[in-house]
Amino acid sequence: MTPRALDRARLDRATSHLDAPFAIVDLDAFDANAAGLLRRARGKPVRVASKSVRCRALLERVLAREGFAGVMAFTLAEALWLAREGFDDILVAYPSADRASLAQLAGDPKLAAAVTVLVDDVAQLELAERARAGGREEIRVCLELDTSLALFGGRTRIGALRSPLREPGHLAELARSIARRPGFRLVGLMAYEAHIAGLADAVAGRPLTSAGIRLMQRVSRRELATRRAEVVRAVRAVAPELEFVNGGGTGSVGGTVAEEAVTEVAAGSGLFQPHLFDHYRAFSGRPAALFALPVVRRPGVGVVTVLGGGYPASGVAGRDRSPLPYLPEGLRLSPREGAGEVQTPLLGAAADDLLIGDAVWFRHAKAGELCERFDALHAVEGDRVTATLPTYRGEGRTFL
Missing domain, CATH: 3.20.20.10 (Alanine racemase)
Incomplete structure (x- = not known):
């Protein structure tokens, strides 16, 4: 198994008791x-x-x-x-x-x-x-x-x-x-x-x-x-x-x-390592904040649809501001639909191995903006969720 495949198996085990959508922080x-x-x-x-x-x-x-x-x-x-x-x-x-x-x-x-x-x-x-x-x-x-x-x-x-x-x-x-x-x-x-x-x-x-x-x-x-x-x-x-x-x-x-x-x-931002920060020579970090969306449709060969996902990052609108399908490897956003408000189709051979109810893991383009979408981050250590940490939103605080 590739390192990313091992990560997916670990995160799936840790969160098997949770219903997506949800977000995690890998401590x-x-x-x-x-x-x-x-x-x-x-x-x-x-x-x-x-x-x-x-x-x-x-x-x-x-x-x-x-x-x-x-x-x-x-x-x-x-x-x-x-x-x-x-x-x-x-x-x-x-x-x-x-x-x-x-x-x-x-x-x-x-x-x-x-x-x-x-x-x-x-x-x-x-x-x-x-x-x-x-x-x-x-x-x-x-x-x-x-x-x-x-x-x-x-x-x-x-x-x-x-x-x-x-x-x-x-x-x-x-x-x-x-x-x-x-x-x-x-x-x-x-x-x-x-x-x-x-x-x-x-x-x-x-x-x-x-x-x-x-x-x-x-x-x-x-x-x-x-x-x-x-x-x-x-x-x-x-x-x-x-x-x-x-x-x-x-x-x-x-x-x-x-x-x-x-x-x-x-x-x-380097604490969460969102995907916009993957392309720097001066440093490299480990993706620490992810969110999971459930597969809810299988429209055809090589495509699945997950619930939600329209979480763009601030800045000049472009593909780099969209969330990135991360696990399993080999999925990509549809160029015609992108990440949608209530559903997001995903393309790629890996889609054919996904079942209804399976989780697809995403990375946000930026760091803290993810927390405006979720009221908690489930803290993962190894292959266990050890705590549930409220975000600002989860504490009823929306400052912008």
Whole structure:
């Protein structure tokens, strides 16, 4: 039997008492992936990106490992909830216009001590000032640096459209604005290099494209390392008490930690190893999060239909955003129907060996988005389910 066939037999045994659809986390793979992230971080702390996990029990599990420290949340409401549940050192990685949550943050000393909000525009500060509603607690603030690579005099930009703050002077100016405002304290700087950390550089069957991506990433790494160091110096001149400089993501951990200016890296997707992360030269992980769908039809030779499956990932719509049939090997989505809302036909010779009621195992294109579809992850160790872990959805928490 192939390794994947052995995995299928093991997972089928472990979950034989469950009726699909359901989702699992393979804890052995999850722990191995966590260890791999720590090796690449080479001693610098790894902040866990909660949007890539969305399961409180798994956040607690990974943060219990030495080397992981702090959470990178995706909304302020989520950060407040996690702080109330005992998490601390929570950086909200995106600006917030949630006035109710900002008022709660400014009015509660425990929350204010645990949570840091992100700004890249003075208008966000002004909104937070209006939302304080008389709250007396100091709000911790982090600035975000635009990491995109500018070419041809800035006419072409490669990278995510995130922060407008690009040059050292831009960030120093906003840092001074924070320093002048009572009730706010600048404690951090963040720079997420999405075009390096989140862009595969070894895509199967596309050698020229992959080589071009690697060239772009090498050029961008050099440019960003220089600019980030200059930005840190400029911001520290205004706020010498700066506590952290955060960078990176799963796909760039090893390169980002090499920069002296960076004090910590962020990662999350590498814990689950979704299929979009299969095509990186810098690392490889084990698929740790899977979902199972039941075979409910056999329309003809070489085709079966499973229930549900229309779980696309965010981003530019395309085949790479669809879930990937994983076990048994040899199945593929129908090019005419893809992954459907209530049913998904699967093609391939392996379909003829499947019976009504059998489980087909899938991998999501991204990590934590899977947890918006399921209220629990069944924790598998070896060939047994040892726990059932509620996702954010399972705890009644839907933040976006």
